[in-house]
Structures are given as structure tokens and as C-alpha cells.
Amino acid sequence: MQRYSGFGLAKHALSHHENWQRQWRNPTPKKRYDVIVIGGGGHGLATAYYLAKNHGITNVAVLEKGWLGGGNTARNTTIVRSNYLWDESARLYDHSLDLWKGLSQDLNYNVMFSQRGVMNLGHTLQDMRDIQRRVHANRLNGVDSEVILADQIKEIVPIIDTSKSARYPILGASWQKTAGVARHDAVAWGYARAADALGVDILQNTEVTGFKIRDGQVYGVHTNRGDIESKTIGCVTAGNSGVVAKMAGLKLPLESHPLQALVSEPLKPVLDTVVMSNHVHGYISQSDKGDLVIGAGINGYLGYGQRGSYTTVEHTLQAIVEMFPIFSRVRMNRQWGGIVDTCADACPILSKTKVKGLFFNCGWGTGGFKATPGSGHVFAASLAKGEMHPIAAPFSIDRFNTGALVDEHGAAGVAH
Amino acid sequence: MFYIHCPYCDEYRDEEEFAPKGQAHIARPEDPETCSDEEWGAYLFFRDNPRGIHHELWVHAIGCRKFFNITRNSASYAILETYRMGEQPRFSAEHPEGEPAEHGAAVNVVDEAGRVAGQEGVKA
Amino acid sequence: MSQSNQPNRLRQGGRIERARTLDFTFNGKRYQGHAGDTLASALLANGVDVVNRSFKYSRPRGIVAAGAEEPNALVQLGSTEAAQVPNVRATQQALFEGLTAQSTNGWPNVQRDVMSLVGKLGGRFMPPGFYYKTFMAPASMWMTYEKVIRKGAGLGRSPMENDPDSYDHLNQHCDLLVVGAGPAGLAAALTAARAGARVILCDEQEEMGGSLLASRELLDDQPAAQWAERVIDELAENDKVTLLPRTTANGYHDHHFVTLHERRTEHLGETAPRVDGYRSSRSRMHRVRAGQVLLATGAHERPLVYGNNDVPGNLVAGAVSTYIRRYGVVPGNKLVLSVSNDHAYRAALDWDEAGREVVAIVDARRQPDGELVEQARARGIRIIEGSAVLEAKGDKRVDGARVAAIDTAAFRVTGQAEVLECDTIASSGGYSPVIHLASHTGARPTWDDTLLGFVPSLVKGVHAAGSARGVHDLAEGLADGASKASEALAALGKSASAIEPPRADVIREGQACALYQVPHEKPTLRAPKQFVDMQNDVTAAAVELATREGFESIEHVKRYTALGFGTDQGKLGNINGMAIAARCLGRSIPEVGTTVFRPNYTPVTFGAIVGRHCRDLFDPERYTALHQWHVEQGAEFEDVGQWKRPWYFPRKVNGKLETMAEAVARESLAVRTGVGILDASTLGKIDIQGPDAREFLGRVYTNKWAKLAPGRVRYGLMCKDDGMLMDDGTTSCLGENHFLMTTTTGGAAGVMEWLELWHQTEWPELQVYFTSVTDHWATMTVTGPEARKLLSEITDIDLDKEQFKFMDWRNGKVADVPARVFRISFTGELAYEINVQANYALHVWKTLFEHGKKYDLTPYGTETMHVLRAEKGLIIAGQDTDGSVTPEDLGMFWAVGYDKPFQWIGKRALTRPDTARKDRKQFVGLRPVDPTVVLEEGAHIVVDKDQPIPMDMLGHVTSSYYSPNLKSGFALAVIKGGRDRMGETLHVPMPDGQAHEVEVVSPVFIDPKGERQHV
């Protein structure tokens, strides 16, 4: 792998950038792999990378039906935080946050992880109870988190309206200083480049059309580029997981919904942290390019169309302008949608299935991007060992039968 | 922003008046006590989640407050039909072009008897 | 009418009002223009070349286009802080008196920009994706690097003061929405209007008419604009037609829901002017539901991609014609036109007619032969065939064009270059239909090899006409508009015969050739910068580099280079970029991908999307019938859902307002020792009638209802089928077949829908009706030891404790008003809930206070209510429960009907392995060992306070207060295996490292036998 560095960049500049290498190969599929990862988004590529790096399993294929990183990895609002309520999810997301901290160096690819802090606002007394509950739990779990009140919020974000006359005045917030944002595309590309360098075959435009299953054991897939065999297959297909599961005769406890986001025109820096409000429902940060990146709500109907309802955008901007009245004259540039696979408890599925050798990593709902390194890391370990990693174990499909849900939205209210 | 034909109000109304309530035709098991944990889990949580034709339960929340079903393509968002509780769809994954009317009852004819029937004697 | 100060203004022509001169300021300098100008045309008239600096390299930039596709001329508008608008496209901003604008980038100013040095020197160190490849070491420095990078971010700036303007919405419905009032759109609208259809016609420009306003062609032997005026007049007369100029269709949503953004006042001033004391909304969003939609959105001309094609003085050819013919402005003196098609020859003809010099037309085709080519030849204009402009010369303004023969197929320069002296280079590489709206619907456009452009794919009900689908000829476009409109109406079952279009000359045009990037003698990576996307400084070299690095999908190329991510969404650059990527990859354009557009077509003010749903009207405030009294008494309010509920009633004591703690202590003591009163009207109330009402209750509640007699009340728990508590409340038996259910305040709407869901989908055979009566009844809770005495003074109901027991209800009069009185208690004290028709509530309430004076009747709010109920161990659903709590977890076995015949909702789930666990979190009380301690709600409970982090948490404090009655803090909590831990001492660690010691106790702190409520 060609190492990236400031010095290298200068050297390439002198040769008019004519000597840059491909960041990943465009290989032809082999007949057989030790592990197949279906889905070339952030989670799938991270899974492949950690399989190769941590477990020495390099005979791995990542099958991507379109272009890598083209699903929710390319469509999210890039927030990274780990202040989840329940022990199980806090462990998972905090593990991820730890990996984020050294990710650029690990991958030799600047994913621009910017720890500018994330605050979740509370507007009612019950909001504040929930926030306190979450922050207390975070602290005892070793997750960075604190409660701040309106004055402190105003100090960190001077342009926010904390006046008492607001319809839902801001009472306080939970504040995770070490949380932040990252450059979404770079995460996929960085993992792809690093995995490729370790020998992983990234097969784009390769769509799985069916599974080869014999006696309850998976042994390969059919694709538009021919059959590929492997006795260990991890499906990391986010919004399309239900469709993939059906090919294996499985039903999953999730539904795929549209989730929208939008950006303003680029502005000179005016907002340095991430501000989220579940009560008035909107969240916002400003990218390094200057766009205000704004997350909208999820629609309640099934949707694979990568677009949602316009009213959701209206409600989101109403919330944003309520919190930041100065943005009323700023203009919205673009909106888009992703397909989020959501479980009833707003927690993911990292699980074996009834089909031996076939594993699923899905159901991340609105929280997938931040989990990318952690999800890939524990899922790789699970595929390598054939047993779920301890951090992944609570997120089995079986919990929907036993009742052992990890109910994040029931308790914390903040799922993004 | 869907435009939905309410089979009870018998006109198209904006999506803002409606609320989606998940997959249609999920009947509660007749005898819950004899269900295994898996069967009960399936009833509570496991859904078809198809990309394509989907039958879903909606309620005309601001309007007549009636629940009804929609056959909709979850990829194109095209609505193929709406039908009342107790009626069967004409369009399905097996019959994307629709079955002949006599096979399904989802015809939006509003008559006195139909309205009463819509309220009585039906099962999800 | 002096024009001496506008050097590029022609003496005549154009549609501007020459009699109206307008002053404006750009970058601190004053200029003049005319009514009818855009800021761009006025700047060009005044000879202003550099209007901005580029985003990444800080290169000087001028105006390139004349409409929405303009990538460079972004300005910051506004003379005051509150009126600032960032990133306004000068080509779309009408000039008004006093307009004040600044370049978006450039420091200290746009002429001498310090950053341009960085751009010049550092440009080559900033290939696409350079930031992914550096700033990684040391890891701790990234936040510092990022600060520096962020300094260079952004275009314009946000205002720092609140918006003085307002915005509104108008919901519209029509049979046919026509987007674009050019030739095809006008013909379509006229066809539909004459057929009697409801039509909306919108157009983004200041004036309707589109290309007809600057057309050289005649219609019915008159200037085309005159035909447009006649049509618009006819449409304006028709009351089924809504004409919306200055209105951009910015988003196409499902099922023909289109948002039209009407700029109502932006042409009048920087803030909306006041008329008759009323300030109009600055802009208005029309939320249109159309039966059918016809897109007559025209086409955008593609510039050619050549070296230094961004130097001011480089324009697209059509823009040159527009400025000359529509605005009477000729943006230079000596023109070189570089083209791949006939259509663009018009620019040279217009330039020539304006009396300026056409140095040459450089045509990439070997033997151009259309009518316009012949006209140019006939005028003696030099035509250089088989050639193109390789490179512009000049720094802040074009001063020459290097021209050479090229081989477009082989992508190389074949001849010796010649430098033509000129100050303007106009180029045209063909025309891209404006397919944005069609592609918002999710339909992927398809490439047409003859048209050399993407044409829209159309979902059912959407039609395209004219240039928007590649029909560029005027006569054909008019006919196309008319016939597509009649097709659209036919789809609605309405007949409309297409209008007879006006007579137009057919101009024979030769076939265009495919040319996107012009080859250069040097390879692309070494050639002078050839810009593809000017706003984001994306060059042909960047696209090539991206493909070399393995970014092969056009989506990857776009993301890696930022191509098309500007505020223009790549209207000029996307297809050129795709063509370059295709060339580098040796593929065809459609093989590289398609082009996808998302709303908005052009950026839309947040305010316009928000509408009036802000500030006082952001969200409904729900009031009870007693709201006025609460306000007058100085209550503090708590937001509970949308309700405003009194939180506490601070009194002035010794001239000082009580704190909440003081008020709550006083209110709590009053209820325990005297009498207090609560406005409980927000509780949900549902009237249930029917022979199967009782059976229905038995199915949705966990407990039994078979034997509740009329006159009696019972508390019930409602679960979902996963066994988790959903809501609670009391239900009264009003008659054998008649019940009144109450719900929590927040749960009211949800419970109502829940009942209907089960009735309509599962048990339609049950004869029962549910009707919400929440708003009909006002509910006042009179509670405390003196409650009976007080109430007895103003009621005819026999309050004798044997006649009217706890959990009974009675009818009667209270303060002469018919009332239903329920003897239920949420405080543990003697309590009466008085329900009266809401219109009479204030009278009853005030009468209670008249009589209550001697008992010191004390109004209390939600905070005191919470304290009092917590002392009794009564839960609040949603506070003490969170969707993961069963009735058994709460220890409410008495409210679970295990042997009811029907398998009620929630029962089955209770026996699942996890739900049946013995060590689930259970509801208990906590008593801090130190009575002065009030635990923090949400704090967690551990066994070993010295355990290192992560600690094993047993559960958390759900409710915690100071009790003036217990003279101690106390709390409710859920704790793993809590019921088996009674008497144990546990710990509550706090952020300061200390831990509070607590004893696990029963959740009932006061009157465990319930004697007080039974008195």
C-alpha cells in the first residue's frame, strides 16, 4: 500500500500527481473464500478489514451490489457518540468510540474524526430526568458524559436560543465532549483501501441473488457474476437486510424505513459542536466545508425509495429555526434519504441465524455510522470464531423471543 | 408525500391526515397461551419487510379515524389500492397486476351496506 | 438618462425600464442599473469583471451564465446584520433601489485576495482528496489542523441577528401544474386553460416567457415576446388559472406533491416592505398537489471545458444572447465563440448586431452547414472549422484565446495553435434538458446519443415538453407543449384539444458534435486548469486523478472531487464531468452512471420551509378551562405534551416570591393537613358505551372488570402485547353498559387510538363505541382532610363516608352546576374529583375558593402532585416506567387477572423467559440514610460503592423528592430483585465521587394501610 503523508503529497505534486496508485483493486471473483461479507458499506468493509488484520483471515470477499460506501454510509449525518443508556449498548458504542480515536492512523487515511462534542438537549422535566438517568449510567459505565444547564449550553453554542419564552425552552443537555463527527465517505474508502492492501477482494457491482444452503449449513452465494463459495457468510446489508434474509428463507425482526437529511448552502463557520434535540426533533452540525448538516426524522412506513415525506423536512427545519432563529434566512441546498433498518428496541442485530455459518449484522436504525469500527471489529471476531463476541452477544435475534430487549428508545429517547 | 384514497371517506386525502401502523393482516393468535415463545415473538416483532409490493395497515387519524389497508410498492411508493378492514387485496406480490375483481373485494364502492359491513364482522 | 456610467449598456433594446434608474452598491462601490435588471446584468453593464473568488484556489471569477445555473456569481446580500442573505446568485437577484451586496469570498477584497497566493502556490498540493492523505500525524493535532481548515470553509455567512421577515404557506390543488413559462409551458397552460382545467403555471424568472423574452425568432410575424405577453394576459383573465412568476418549483415529492417557492418581495428590497401597515411574507411556499404535472423547464447550455476557462470574460454562449437581447448589455467588446453546435451561433449574431466585434467563431465540426452558420458567414464573420479554444489567456479578464484544430474522437490537438486577441470567450458544448424535477421522483434519466444529453424518465402523471425533453426547436417546442397538455388532461379524463401554435420559422440546424473537454497539447494533469465545476474548483485533472485512484463509479468521482456538490448542484458541470470520467475509463457516459438530482432545484430559505410554524405558533399550546385563572395567579407552567399545566403556584412571602421548593413544601403540607386543589382536566377521558363495553375493558386492561357495579370506580393497568405497561388510569362504571375511562395526560390520544385499533381490526364483533370527552369535562381535584367539609358547603351530594365511599362516584350539583364527583385519590388523602362541563368550570373553581378561604384552600401544581403521589408509592407511567416494565415488576399482582377467561393484551408475554426472570428490575422505595439528602432522579444504584468503573448497576431512581411530611428525602426506584432486598443498604454514587447510602424500603411511605383516603 502506498503510504499517505504530507511529505508524500508534496512529492506527488512535483510529478503532477501522475503516480498515484489505485486505492483498491478491481479483482475478479475467486471460486471460494474463507469468509464472504455481503455489503460493501462501512460496516461490511470494517468487518473485512478486522478479519484480515486481527484474525489473519485474508481470503475474504466483500460483495457490493453497487459502489462501495454507497448506502447509508454515504447518506448519514456523520455523528459519532457513545452515550447510550443500557450497559449493553454503551459497551458496544464506547468500544466503537475507542476505535474511532486512532482510526485515521490505523488506516493511514484521514477520516477527519473531529471530537467537537455532541449535546442532546432537554426541553421538559421528563427530558431532563431521562438525560440525568443516561448520564449517570454513562458515568458508571466509564462513558464520557455530563449534564449541562442552559447557561453552559449558551456558552458552548452562543447562537442557540435559550430564552425562557421559547415554546419549549431549553432546560439543559447531556454533553459528551469526546463525541463528534467524521467524514463519512472517507471511512468507507479508508477501510476499503486498508482491507484491499491486506488481500481482501472488494467486488463492486456484484449482487447476491441467492444462497447455497445444504442441511442447514450455508456454503455459498449466487451472484450476478457467478456462484461464490464460503461456509462463513456475514450479511451487513443495512436497509436491504430483510431482502437478503428472505433469500435464505429467514425473517428478521426489523423494518426498513426512510430517514432523511439535508444540508444548507456552505456558510462560514458558525456552529462548532453537534446539537441534537429529540423533543423538538432535529439535529445539526456544520461540516468542514461549511454546510449545516441537518438530520430529519424517520417515516413510519416501509420505504426503500431513498426518500421520505416532505412534512418531515418541514418539521425538522421548524425545530432548527426554533433553536437557531438566526438561520431563518439561511438556505437549504439539498435533501436526501437513506433506508434504515430498525428493530423494535432501537438496537442492532449481531447474531447467528438458524442457518449455520450465516450471520447477520443489521438493524442499526438511525445509529449505524457511529458504530462502524466497533460493529466491524466485534462482527469480525464473531465470524472468525464462529461464536458471537461478548460485546455482540446481547444483540442476538433470539432476544425478540425471550423478551430480553435492550430498549434504547423506550428509555433514552435519543436514537440518533 | 402520499395522496391516499380513504376507502371510508371515499376521497383522496393528504398523507398528513394518516398514520402508518405497520404490516397489514397480522392477526393476533387465537389462543395466545398455546403459542410457543417463537410464535409469540413472530407475532410481535417479525415482519415481511419486502422491497416491492407490501400490504400495510394505516389509520385515517385526522379524518374518519378508521383503520384500513393499503397495497403499496415500498420501492416506488406507488399505491396500488386501498381497502377496508375485512377485505382482501387485489394486488399482491403474486399478482402485481391485480387479480380479477371477483377474487378480491377491494373495490372502492361506497354504498350503505358496504359502510355498515366495514364496521362489522371482520377480522384483520 | 445618462448611460455614460454603464459602459456595456447598449443604447437600445432589452426589456429593462430605461426610465427607472436604480442605485446599488457592490463591494462598497456605488453603481447604477435599471428596473428589470438582475444584479448580474447590472454588474456586466457597469463592466465589473471580477465578482467573486473561488472556493479552493481563490481564483478571480466572473459571471458565466444568466440564470439558475450560474456557479460563480454568489454574493452576500444585505445592508444590515438582520437582513443578510448568504450565497445569492447575482443572475437570479432582481435589482432594487439601494441593493447592497458583497462578494462571498476574497480578503481583503475580491480584486486583491491574499488567499489567491495560497491557491497559486499551494494549488498543486491540493489535489482531490488531499485531506484524506495528510494531517494524520500526530493524531493529537487533527483538531488543530481542522481549526485552520475550517477557517477557509464556507461561502457566505449566516446573519447573526434574528430574521425580521416572515414566511407563509399556501396549499394549492390543480388539475395541471405547468413548470416553466417558456414556449412549451405557455402553449401547455393555454391548452389546459381553454379546456376549463384548474391550472397552475409557475416560472422562476422575474418575468414569464422564458427563452421567448430574448429570442431572435418571430411568432406570427411578431417578436416572440409579444406572443408570450398575449398568452399571459389571456391566462391571467381565467379564474381557474393561477400564475406564479418569481416562483421556483424546487422539489417534486411523491404522488405529484410539488413545492413552489414564490419570492414575493426579494425584488423589492432586502426585507419585505410594509403595505397598509401589514408586512407581507418575504416568500411563500405553495404546497401543490397536482393531478398531472407538465415539466417545461427548458435546457441548460453546457460550456466547453478548456484551459483557464474560469477567467472572467468566459461565458456560456446563450448567456451572451440573454444579456444582449433581454437586458441591453453586451458583456465585452471582442468575442471569440467556441461551439459544437449550430444553436449557439445566435450569440455571435446577437453580438454582431450589438455593434461589437466577433473575432471568430471556432467550431469543432469540420463542415458546419446550418442556416445560422450561413448567416454568420454572410456577415463576414470568420469561422474556424474543426477547431476549439484550447485555453483562455488573461488574469482578471480574458485578453486572448488560444485556438487550434482538434480531433474530438482521438482527443488530441492536431494543428498549430493561434492566439486570437479578444476579451470575451463564449462557448457551447450542447444543451442538457433540465431534468431535475423528474429525477426527484426517483426516476433515472436516460442518455440520448442523438441529443447528447440525458432525457427525463417520467413516472405516471408527469409529462415533459419542449427543451426539457430535448425538443429544442421553437416551432416544435410550442406544438409539443400543447399536445403534452392535452395528453395530461386526457389522463384525468378531461378532453382538451391542443391549441393551434403560432407560426414560427423552422430553422434548419446541422448535427452537433460531441465535445465536452477540449484537448490540450499537454496531458490533462499538466495542462492549465480546465474547470468542470467552477464553484467547487473541480478540474478535469481532478476527475482524471480520481479515476486513476480507482474511483470508477460516477458517484465515487463526484464524492472524491466534490463535483456537483455546490449550491448549483452541478447544473453546468455534471455532464462534462461524467464525460471526462468516461473518457478516462474508456467507457461510454451511460456506462459510467447516470445523474441524480435531489431537491432543491435551487436553494430555498429555511424560513420559507418553516412558514408560520415558528415562535408563538411553533406548536399548539393546549389550555384547560381554568388556564386564565392559573395565569392570573402567577402559576409557573410545566410543558406536558402540548399542554400547559400549572407546575406550582409561588406566593409572595415578605415581598419575595417563593422558590419552587418553598412553594411545593407549602402546597404539600396544605394537602396533608388542610385542603388543596388541582386542575386535573388534562387527563384523557374516554366515554365507552355498548353491551360489550365491559368485555372490552377486560381484554385491554390487565385486571378484572366483570363485577364493577354502576357507581363504582376501579384503577386499571394497560399493557401492550409484549407485556410492558403502556398506560394506567381509573375507569368508572356509569351504567351497566357505560364506562368512563381516564388515561394519563400524555397517553390520551394513544389510548384512544389503541382501543379503536383493537376494536376495528381484531374484535369488530364487540358492540361498543369509544368517544373522547377529554375536552368536554373540566376536572378539579379537591383533596385533604378538610375536603369533605369544604365540598359539603356547595354540593347537594351526600358526602357521608358510608354513602359515598372511596372508589365511588356520584352525580349532583357543585356550586349549582351539575357535576359528576369521583371519590378517587392520587394523594392518599380524602379526595373528590369534580367533573363539570368545561364551560362552567371557572365558576365552580372560583366558588370553591370563595368557600375555601376559611380552610386556606391551596392550589397546587404538578410538582406537588408528584410529591404526594410518590409518598403513597403511586406510579406515574412514563416516569417510573419506561416501556420495559411489567405490572409484575411494579409489584401490582393485585391488578393482574391471571384467571380471566380471555387472554387479555399483555398476558402471554409475561411468561417469556426474560419477562419471567426473578431478578428483573422491581419497583421499590428508597430512603436516604441521611434524611437531608434528596437523591437525583436518574441516579443509579450499586451494591459496592468502591467498585471500579464500570460498575454493576442495579437500577435507577425514577422519582425523588423532599417530603415535608416525612421531613426527609425519599425516592422511588427500580432495582434488580428489589423486592428481595427490602432493608438492604445500597449506594448511589454521584459525580463528585461521593456515594449516598440508601435503604431499600416499601414504595409506600405514608399511610401504608390507606386509612386517610378512606376517612
Place this chain on the structure above:
Amino acid sequence: MSDITYGQVATFNTHPEAAIPSESPLSVAFNQISVSTPAPAVNHASGVRLEEKAFLGHLILRGGAIVLDEAVRKVLGISLPGQPLGLALDESGERSVQWLSPDEWLLIVPGGEEFEVEQRLRDALGDAHYAIVDASGGQTLVSLEGEKARELLMKSTNYDVHPSNFPVGKAVSVVFAKSSLILRRPAEDRYELVLRRSFADYLYRWILDAGAEYGIGVQR
């Protein structure tokens, strides 16, 4: 005693015999608790005129159409609107019945009549399965007139209020601003809005704001 038990159902006359002051849901606004200025008066330039018809009797009828139709005709002399979204008025225009859903109708009668009407309906309905619920305290009726009334509605609801879709004799429950209400067209030149009590103040403030452009006046 003001209540009578009809078979198995308890009815309740909410009105006092004595003259008791009463407050409509709009009193909060009219008394300038939620707004700082008095309601704008009607004048010749008012493009919209708003008037509250407070304290009317509102009854919700549930049941089968055929059964209810007979009773309503007998008691009020109005045919029950059988078609969805129908609104029927008696000759005086003071009493109306509107379709709410296939088994639900809204009866509006002069204030104070509702209890008697309910009793007579119950007498007429006998043993049928039906429900009648008094909702008079929970809602109020507001009329909008004037040449700009329709445009004001267009600002507020996405329902198509064009006369071709919303003729006289139609009534619909619709989204209105961020709340909902019942919208009725009892006459060519008048719209009626039925507001829920707790939302009424918000809706009234919305309407005044939307109407400012048209010089809205409030008839008091």
C-alpha cells in the same frame, strides 16, 4: 337529579338551572391572556370576518346509519347524511347533522337543547346498539366569512377547499396548522370551523395571524 339512566347507559344534563357565568374556549384570547392586543374589529375592509358561535349543543352519534337516520329524522326533521362528508341542516339553519365516519355523526343544536335532543333520540332508538355522547363543553364553533376566507383556509389546511371540491353541504375533519379541526361549508358565503376546546386558543391565534394580511375582523 339531572341524569337519567336509559337502560344501561347514564345520561347527564350538564346545564345548571340557575344563571351561571360560562366561558367559551376563546375567552382566554378574548380576555387577552394569550394575546397582548384586543381582537381586531370588523370594518368595511375586512377581507375575512370571524365570529364565534359559542355554547352550542354538540352531540356525537355512533351507530348504524339506517337506524340512526330514522331517529334523527323523527327528532330533528333532518335526514342523516348517508354519503361520506355530508352536512345537512334543518330549515332554520340552526340544527345540523354531519357525517364524521361510517358510524359517527356530529349533531349541532342551539345551546341547551342537547340534553333534550339526546333523550328524544334515545327514546326513538330503543334497544338498538348505538351511542350518544355530549361533547358541548369540548368544542366551539367559529364562522368565517368574506372574500378572503377561502385563501385563509388555503394557508392553513392542505384540504382542497376549491368550490369544485368543497361545495355547500360538505364537512371534513382536516389538518389545520399543526392541529386539526372540522371544516364545514353550510352556505355559499360561509365556512364553519369546529375547534376542540384545548386547541382553540392556538387555532384562533393562527387564524388571526393568517388573516392579518386580509384585514381580518372579529365579530364580538
